[in-house]
Each structure stands twice: as structure tokens, then as C-alpha cells.
Amino acid sequence: MTKEKQTGIWTVITSSSVGTLIEWYDFYIFGSLATILSVKFFPQDNPTIAFLNTLLTFAAGFIVRPFGALVFGRLGDIVGRKYTFLVTLILMGGSTFLIGLIPSYETIGYAAPLLVLLMRLIQGLALGGEYGGAATYVAEHSPSNKRGFYTSWIQTTATLGLFVSLVVILVTRTTMGEELFRDWGWRVPFLLSSILVGVSIFIRLRMHESPIFAKLKKEGKTSSNPLKESFGKKENLKMVLLALFGAAMGQGVIWYTGQFYAMSFIQKTCNIDHVQVNYIIVFALLMGTPFFVFFGWLSDKIGRKWIMLTGMLLGVLFYRPIYTAMFNLADLEKKTEVTGLYNIERETSAWETDPAKQIATITIARTYSDSTVVKEVRRELDGKPFGDTVKGTILSNSGFWMMVLLIFIQVIFVTMVYGPIAAFLVELFPTRIRYTSMSLPYHIGNGIFGGLTPAIATRFFEDSKTVANPSGDPLAGLTYVIIVAAVCFVIGAVYLKNSYNNE
């Protein structure tokens, strides 16, 4: 590869990765701020709107992703990769920016949740179209012997997007203070997206069409009906099914378990303090992210198949021991309280919203023998209880790093399944229908199997509650993940070829 071509490929990777990172950032800030958004946009006592709320958080963003894959995949195979993922970027950035501007339910009533739902649907559709475009675009610029390495940079963006969203929220929250942040500061991360999207659009506009697709178009060999060709022809359909059930399905659950279910588990089941949760995830992601590139590079040397399948198998074998260790780290029943260190603090100040009123913050801290601290914070406005009581466990220094390590191990599994998958999917399908064919299994695997992991895992946990065991089995949620990953491993092992470096 000449020096000029190498410079070119890095520009292609940067322009694709920055845009994809911003799309993931946009997608995640909504999830990270869901608690605040539900208070701002939904009345808490109306069952109809509560239904909308549930639908919104539970399903909308994930379920529409496969539809976005179909719509934009088709467009990408007909019009071209460059313009299609430019459109998805504008749609994602625009809808995110608008969420930051939507007036609250108190101001415009039912229009608020409906507008949020609409924007969330657009976000999901855009994300459904973005990834396939970026992966295809980079892959079609890459030499076949470095496709895994170059496309793995795209794979880092999903994790980095989560990382950036957590950092932006953490910085905004800390700078503004909790009350101002809850009042209007939560809009800042949404509005900030427009600047990032603007920069990304500027970079992407200067890019050229994928050379392979441009050649195909010039020769008049592009598909006139990619949907029919992808899913109407048995030869392609069976490869779409294989890509879904032999790779994307398992990859999706391993990814969402390592990054999202793990976060939800330590926050809700282990009841770790939400700021410490953010730090744990941020450290684990920072340490784990380079491994996306490592496994992408390795897949160029030894093939994609066994790296991805090993990641799945490790998840199947080790999730239960890992989650048991995570649960035990925060299990207060296994710790002894040092009663001499019991502490109550009361701070009173003028209320920011109405300085004539006094707001008191009461903090009760219980310290345990291993230095774990449980803090309970409640507030009183003019002597009356105000807002929710927040209770969280703050792990000791060693407990914190042990938790980081346990999440980091899961992120390694994620990098094994996710690092090589873009190159794997791209190589499975011909150029003329590649965008459409690879996007659908990817987004069913990730959006449906992966995206619904927290909801389905929570349902398994709830079902494990019996009269004999009313608190349920905290690890029951892993059953879904383990079954899906195990089935996918068997299919991948038996049906997939260990092909790589395909032209």
C-alpha cells in the first residue's frame, strides 16, 4: 500500500468513525438521562402516557433499528454509501438536538411525550442505517489483508460513544450542580450534539464515494432492488440467516451484557452509588477499548470465526462466576458495620429555585469493616420531606478496582465478538447488496437480541421470585444471555467457515 493510499484510508476511517461515534453518543445520552427525561416529559400518574413512556424506553430506539437497516441499506446499495450515511448522521444529529429543545410536559402537555417518541424513533432509524454504511465504506477502502484491523476502528466507536456520553453528563452534572442539572442542565448534552454533528458533516462532505461501489455504479452493475435480491433469493437469504444466528445474535447479547446489563446490574441489583457506577464503567471501557483494534488486527492473521466464537464461549462459561463475584462485592449481608463510624450530617441552605425557602440535605453514612460506605441522602424543604431518598453503596478502594476488573473482563469478551464482526459481515455479502444484507442481521442481533437484554433479563429475575425465595435469584437474568450465546456458538462452530481476507 502506498503512503498516499495509507493517508487516505486513515482519513476514511476518521470521517466514518467520528460520525458513528457521535451517533452512538446521541443514542446513549437518551438512555443515560432516561430517569430525568421521564419526569420532564411524562406525567407520572397517567397510565396512557405511562404506557408511552414504557414503550419509548423499552422498545422504540432498538426495535426500529432493523427497519432503519432496511430503509437506508436499500438506499446505500442504490444511491451510494457516502450520501446515505450522511443522511443518517443529519437525521440522528437533528433529532438529538430537537430533544434538547422540546418543552416539558408541564408546558405543552401530551405533545411533549409524543414529540420525544417521534425523535427517538428517528434516532433508532438513523442508527440502523449508519453502522452498515460506515462499516461498508471503510471495508471497501481497505486492502483485504487489513480489513479486520481497519474496520475495528469503527467498532471502537460504540464503546467510545458510551464513554463520551458518560463523561459529558458527569462533567455537566458536576459543573452545574444536581438541582440545576435536573432543572434544565440535562438539555446541554443534547444541544452539544449539534456542534459535533456539524463538524462530522463537514468532514464527511469532503469524502469520495467507496471506490468499489463507484466502479460498480459506473459499470451499471448496482442492484435495482436490493431488498428483493437480499431476502428474495435463497442464496442470499440463507447467508443473512447464518449471519444472524451464527454470529450477530451471540455478539449482540455478549456486547449488551458486558456494557449495559453489567452497568444496570451494579446500579440496581448491587445498589452501587450512581457516580461510582459511572467511574467503574468509564475505567473498564478505557482499559478495554484498545482490544477492539487488537482483535480486529488478529482476525486478519488467524481468521474472524474463532475469535468471535471464543468470546461467546467465555461469556457462556464465566458470566455466572463473574456476576456472583460482582454481587458479593456489594452484598452488605456479608459485611460487618462499624457502628462507631455511624454518621449523620445536616446541611441547610437557601433553595436555588426560591431563595425564601430553606432546603436541608440530610446524609446518613454507615461504614463497614472493609471501608465500604452506604450513604442515604434525603432532603427537606421548609422542614417537610422533599424529593426522593437516594441510597447508594460506595465501594472501598479495593472493592472499586475489583469491580472495574470484573467489568473489564466482560469488555474483553465484548471486544472479541465485536472487534472482527464488521469485516466478517462485509465479507459475507457481495458489494451490490452488501449494505442491505449486512445491516439487517447486525441490527436484529444488536438492536433486538442485544438491546432487549436488560428488559428480558429483568423479566427472568422477576420470574425467579417465589414464595420460598421472595428476593429472587439475582443471576436469573443471565439465563437468557447464556442460552442465546450458547446457541449462537454451536451454530457458528458448525456452520461458519473461518474465511478472511476475501476479495
Add this chain to the structure above:
Amino acid sequence: MSAIRKVLGVVWILFSILTAYYIVSTAIREISAGTPADAAIFWPIIILIFLPILLGFALFGYYSLKEEYN
């Protein structure tokens, strides 16, 4: 490997049918019982999403049985 794929084809078809049965029967039971509270929201979404996917999984099993992946 060809024989294993044929046998697994039957396994995937049966797996699809049994999972579909489990989902639909659990949905009917929980929705008619009214517990958990969100059953009427959760299950229709799950059925709407997973039944077409299970149909695809059965088709995958059928192709495997017919040795399309050899």
C-alpha cells in the same frame, strides 16, 4: 459435518416451535392473570418481535436439513 448439520436442522426447527409455544403460552397466562402489571405491554411487543425471528430460525433449520449449508 453434513450429517451433524442435518440433525441440527431438526433441532433448530423444534427449538423454534417450542420457544414460540413458550412465549405465546406465557403471554396468555400472564396477561389473563394481570400480573406482572406491565404484562399487557411487554408480551405483545415480545410476540411481535420474536415470532418473525423464530420463523426465520425455523427456516434456517429447514435449509440446514436440506443441506443448503454444505
